[in-house]
Amino acid sequence: MHESLPPVCTRYHRAVELIGRRWAGAIIQALLAGPARFASIRDAIPDISDRMLSERLKELETEGIVTRHVHPDAPVRVEYELTDKGRDLQGALAAIGAWAERWLEPPAPPVRASA
Amino acid sequence: MHESLPPVCTRYHRAVELIGRRWAGAIIQALLAGPARFASIRDAIPDISDRMLSERLKELETEGIVTRHVHPDAPVRVEYELTDKGRDLQGALAAIGAWAERWLEPPAPPVRASA
Numbered sequence: 001m002h003e004s005l006p007p008v009c010t011r012y013h014r015a016v017e018l019i020g021r022r023w024a025g026a027i028i029q030a031l032l033a034g035p036a037r038f039a040s041i042r043d044a045i046p047d048i049s050d051r052m053l054s055e056r057l058k059e060l061e062t063e064g065i066v067t068r069h070v071h072p073d074a075p076v077r078v079e080y081e082l083t084d085k086g087r088d089l090q091g092a093l094a095a096i097g098a099w100a101e102r103w104l105e106p107p108a109p110p111v112r113a114s115a
Numbered sequence: 116m117h118e119s120l121p122p123v124c125t126r127y128h129r130a131v132e133l134i135g136r137r138w139a140g141a142i143i144q145a146l147l148a149g150p151a152r153f154a155s156i157r158d159a160i161p162d163i164s165d166r167m168l169s170e171r172l173k174e175l176e177t178e179g180i181v182t183r184h185v186h187p188d189a190p191v192r193v194e195y196e197l198t199d200k201g202r203d204l205q206g207a208l209a210a211i212g213a214w215a216e217r218w219l220e221p222p223a224p225p226v227r228a229s230a
Contacts, residue, residue: 010161013141015215016208020135026128046125064218085218092214093131095207100130103179103200 018063019089023048023056025096028082028089031066035081060086133178138163138171140208143197146181147205150196175201 060066065086071077145159175181180201186192
């Protein structure tokens with residue numbers, strides 16, 4: 001026998017894993033600055049590959065967090081934008097960011113080859 | 116050429132993936148109720164396996180989010196507890212939970228075999 005804890009809410013559980021999926025939080029964070037093209041999002045996120053970014057953007061579209069706009073200019077311009085549901089994550093992501101600043105070590109400065 | 120976005124903070128990125136790692140958010144959420152034994156945590160989280168819970172608890176210990184107390188009773192009693200760093204995640208996790216209630220569909224009621 002052991003004491004019992006209240007069951008963890010399934011929706012909460014889904015939300016935290018959705019945000020935490022590799023790169024998803026970073027993509028949402030990048031898009032909070034406004035609509036952006038694929039290449040801009042990629043450049044804002046260290047180490048993400050084109051394939052991974054493309055996969056995650058599709059998942060975030062399926063989840064209703066990101067929308068994809070195709071502007072029929074020449075050449076065609078594609079932009080990604082947060083939906084209301086996506087933008088509403090701002091508070092939660094800011095709270096995670098504040099916790100990270102309180103508790104995680106700042107990263108070591110990147111080592112760059114001299115130019 | 117394309118417009119550039121500010122780079123996503125590395126600490127934020129680490130934090131969101133730490134919380135979002137499969138089951139980690141759920142384990143922290145369960146432990147916010149207070150120290151608990153292995154079996155109580157497992158029972159609070161639908162579908163988690165012993166092996167996965169044990170692995171995650173070790174990772175959360177390594178990250179300084181959970182501590183493990185061994186009470187030398189007979190039989191030995193082991194409890195897991197959030198550290199200050201772990202408890203300080205409460206605000207961020209509550210914000211995620213509130214978002215989930217606003218935007219995610221409630222789960223279908225579980226189908227239970229009649230007793």
